[in-house]
Amino acid sequence: MDLTWGPAEEAFRAEARDWLAANVPAEPLPSGDTREGFARHLEWERRLFDARWAVVSWPQRYGGRDASLWEWCIFEEEYYRAGAPQRVTQNGIFLLGPTLFAFGTPAQQDRFLPKMASGEETWCQGWSEPDAGSDLAGIRSTAVRDDAASGWRLSGQKTWTTRGAFCTHLFGLFRSDPSAERHRGLTYFLVPLDTPGVTVRGFGRLDGDEGFAEVFLDEAFVSDDMILGELHEGWRVAMATTGSERGLTLRSPGRFTATADRLVELWRNLGEDASDPGLRHQVVQAVIDAEAYRLQTLATVTALTDGASPGAESSLTKVFWSELDVRLHEIALALLGTAAELEDNGWAKGHQFALSGPIYAGTNEIQRNVIAERVLGLPRR
Amino acid sequence: MRFAFTDDQLALRDAVRDLLAKECPPSEVAEAWTNATGRTTRAWEALRAMGVLDALVPEADGGLGLTVLDLVLVCEEAGRVALPEPLVEHAVVAAPVVGAGRESLTALVGAMSFVAYADTADAVLVQDDDRLLLVPAPALVLEPEPSVDHARRVFTLDWSASDAAVEVGASVACAEAIDRATLGRAAYLLGLAQHLLDATVEYASTRHQFGAPIGSFQAIKHKLADVRIALEFARPLVYRAASSIVVGDPAASVHVSMGAAQSIDAALCAARHALQCHGAIGYSYEHDLHHWMKRVWTLARAGGDASWHRERVARAILDRT
Numbered sequence: 001m002d003l004t005w006g007p008a009e010e011a012f013r014a015e016a017r018d019w020l021a022a023n024v025p026a027e028p029l030p031s032g033d034t035r036e037g038f039a040r041h042l043e044w045e046r047r048l049f050d051a052r053w054a055v056v057s058w059p060q061r062y063g064g065r066d067a068s069l070w071e072w073c074i075f076e077e078e079y080y081r082a083g084a085p086q087r088v089t090q091n092g093i094f095l096l097g098p099t100l101f102a103f104g105t106p107a108q109q110d111r112f113l114p115k116m117a118s119g120e121e122t123w124c125q126g127w128s129e130p131d132a133g134s135d136l137a138g139i140r141s142t143a144v145r146d147d148a149a150s151g152w153r154l155s156g157q158k159t160w161t162t163r164g165a166f167c168t169h170l171f172g173l174f175r176s177d178p179s180a181e182r183h184r185g186l187t188y189f190l191v192p193l194d195t196p197g198v199t200v201r202g203f204g205r206l207d208g209d210e211g212f213a214e215v216f217l218d219e220a221f222v223s224d225d226m227i228l229g230e231l232h233e234g235w236r237v238a239m240a241t242t243g244s245e246r247g248l249t250l251r252s253p254g255r256f257t258a259t260a261d262r263l264v265e266l267w268r269n270l271g272e273d274a275s276d277p278g279l280r281h282q283v284v285q286a287v288i289d290a291e292a293y294r295l296q297t298l299a300t301v302t303a304l305t306d307g308a309s310p311g312a313e314s315s316l317t318k319v320f321w322s323e324l325d326v327r328l329h330e331i332a333l334a335l336l337g338t339a340a341e342l343e344d345n346g347w348a349k350g351h352q353f354a355l356s357g358p359i360y361a362g363t364n365e366i367q368r369n370v371i372a373e374r375v376l377g378l379p380r381r
Numbered sequence: 382m383r384f385a386f387t388d389d390q391l392a393l394r395d396a397v398r399d400l401l402a403k404e405c406p407p408s409e410v411a412e413a414w415t416n417a418t419g420r421t422t423r424a425w426e427a428l429r430a431m432g433v434l435d436a437l438v439p440e441a442d443g444g445l446g447l448t449v450l451d452l453v454l455v456c457e458e459a460g461r462v463a464l465p466e467p468l469v470e471h472a473v474v475a476a477p478v479v480g481a482g483r484e485s486l487t488a489l490v491g492a493m494s495f496v497a498y499a500d501t502a503d504a505v506l507v508q509d510d511d512r513l514l515l516v517p518a519p520a521l522v523l524e525p526e527p528s529v530d531h532a533r534r535v536f537t538l539d540w541s542a543s544d545a546a547v548e549v550g551a552s553v554a555c556a557e558a559i560d561r562a563t564l565g566r567a568a569y570l571l572g573l574a575q576h577l578l579d580a581t582v583e584y585a586s587t588r589h590q591f592g593a594p595i596g597s598f599q600a601i602k603h604k605l606a607d608v609r610i611a612l613e614f615a616r617p618l619v620y621r622a623a624s625s626i627v628v629g630d631p632a633a634s635v636h637v638s639m640g641a642a643q644s645i646d647a648a649l650c651a652a653r654h655a656l657q658c659h660g661a662i663g664y665s666y667e668h669d670l671h672h673w674m675k676r677v678w679t680l681a682r683a684g685g686d687a688s689w690h691r692e693r694v695a696r697a698i699l700d701r702t
């Protein structure tokens with residue numbers, strides 16, 4: 001066991017920290033879940049890309065640095081510590097990206113990864129449908145073979161699509177074999193949103209920002225080379241993506257240790273006057289939990305580096321970080337007292353977003369089922 | 382950066398696991414509940430033969446020259462079988478201060494009010510302000526106290542009248558002993574919690590009601606999932622604390638208290654859910670579940686409960702100017 005960073009990692013950290021200090025916008029950008037804010041965030045993404053910080057763990061030829069998982073953790077830690085903008089490209093870079101590396105053909109990788117990294121093409125995730133939420137295998141959107149055109153015609157409705165109204169592309173699951181049921185007969189498609197037959201309608205999330213979208217597809221044509229992985233094998237491909245979403249790549253510990261640091265600052269300013277003396281220990285416990293998440297990640301990265309592959313354990317992580325995020329914000333609101341009524345108190349928006357953590361990426365009820373059945377081995381119903 | 386145990390450390394853990402499976406089955410713990418000493422018949426000597434009791438003593442002085450990073454997993458194994466022996470007190474706390482070759486040591490340091498297994502000890506390591514004293518058995522004035530856990534016999538101790546006490550350590554040694562004691566208990570609690578979880582998963586998979594194993598009901602599943610999550614995010618804090626002690630990290634005491642608070646909470650959660658998921662059988666004195674629960678309830682308070690440790694962390698991270 002060696003919990004210190006080597007000189008190469010320290011140098012990497014210093015380089016990231018210096019660049020972020022010089023480049024992170026002094027004023028926070030408008031929310032990336034609005035049309036104007038999204039555009040401003042893409043300018044920031046472009047700056048990250050030009051300095052090769054957009055996709056540090058990717059190969060150099062796609063704009064990355066071939067960084068190790070360790071360096072990726074370090075970069076994330078510095079990124080959130082610097083208070084840098086939210087990554088509006090995350091669903092592409094952190095969710096589809098790893099899937100393209102694992103399942104994409106070389107041609108698909110060359111076609112999609114560079115523009116994903118630069119933010120020129122932006123991706124949204126098309127899993128959920130009005131009647132397929134937790135029970136994702138209930139997907140009804142269809143893919144019908146068009147032999148003459150060597151491709152597929154997609155029809156149906158996707159919903160809750162994050163930033164769908166601003167993105168250029170969608171990745172999602174469609175039922176390609178109507179005779180197959182549930183997890184079988186689904187195919188993973190890559191869909192340009194400007195394809196004829198695709199209509200996108202943005203709508204407000206809890207905080208009022210237009211961060212959600214519905215995507216309607218009416219015989220929208222995609223060619224064969226827009227299938228990721230094997231035909232009818234979409235479920236397996238998609239599960240690789242949800243593994244990333246629950247685990248390491250979407251929510252790195254740096255995010256929560258940075259929030260915990262902010263909470264400690266808030267305590268130092270307001271703690272003396274807190275109406276509830278128990279808040280002191282709640283703040284401490286939240287800091288301990290953020291630290292526990294950081295350390296658990298270091299153990300996971302060590303195991304992955306040794307060749308282990310991520311499994312159902314990512315569900316443990318998902319429940320923990322999402323509920324930690326809610327606690328961090330609830331404690332902050334309690335410290336703020338009556339100022340917690342206000343939208344601009346520095347925590348209200350974060351609080352509302354944190355509340356979505358236990359819902360998206362597979363609800364925490366579903367994660368607890370997964371933990372019970374696949375980690376603990378309890379019997380299925 | 383590397384956050385994992387070495388093959389040697391894992392091999393030692395496995396060897397101790399095998400040893401304890403043989404020498405400390407549940408029947409031995411049950412026996413300890415009612416016998417004269419509250420201890421096992423053979424486990425202590427078997428651990429001595431393996432070198433575990435003096436493992437932290439330098440090789441030149443008759444020990445194995447190991448560190449708490451080697452012993453943290455051993456303590457966890459002891460917790461899994463609810464070993465009724467002063468393993469933490471002797472091997473983790475006292476032997477590195479006192480030296481190798483003692484029969485059976487115990488310790489009273491930090492926020493502890495009671496000293497465990499003192500009537501069968503040949504000496505007790507006692508904290509006196511910021512000194513460590515060793516009080517030999519004949520000089521001990523012991524008052525038995527009725528512990529909730531009958532296989533962890535505890536006593537109040539009076540030594541002030543004795544001039545047989547010898548100073549064996551000053552303030553640094555004293556602070557380190559307190560940290561080691563806290564770490565050892567935290568690791569024990571992890572093992573206790575792991576057993577409570579494993580035993581309950583097994584029970585919930587075989588007990589049927591409404592024509593189905595109770596473990597197929599979500600209310601049961603989610604409780605046990607929560608125990609698994611609590612353990613997942615307690616272990617790394619305890620292991621990091623061990624590492625911080627070994628490398629002499631200035632924040633070691635804070636790290637120890639972080640690990641203690643988290644493992645105490647995880648173990649209390651495991652005990653609570655284990656009982657609820659067992660139903661009345663778990664509430665019965667004849668079932669052995671309570672041996673593990675009661676060890677959790679006592680170790681979770683010996684030397685400071687979770688709030689006590691959170692306050693220690695609070696003073697370090699909130700009150701700094």
Ligand SMILES: Cc1cc2nc3c(=O)[nH]c(=O)nc-3n(C[C@H](O)[C@H](O)[C@H](O)COP(=O)(O)OP(=O)(O)OC[C@H]3O[C@@H](n4cnc5c(N)ncnc54)[C@H](O)[C@@H]3O)c2cc1C
Binds near residue numbers: 129135599
């Ligand atoms: C902020 C946000 C962003 C999102 N972004 C996207 C996106 O970009 N792309 C996308 O495809 N989707 C997205 N989603 C949708 C998300 O994946 C779904 O909300 C989620 O899968 C749950 O589905 P549902 O909302 O239909 O709830 P339901 O499945 O209807 O669940 C409602 C409640 O019932 C519970 N429940 C359901 N089944 C069970 C069960 N078997 N056992 C116990 N409890 C159960 C759930 O846990 C939940 O509490 C997003 C959601 C949010 C909140």
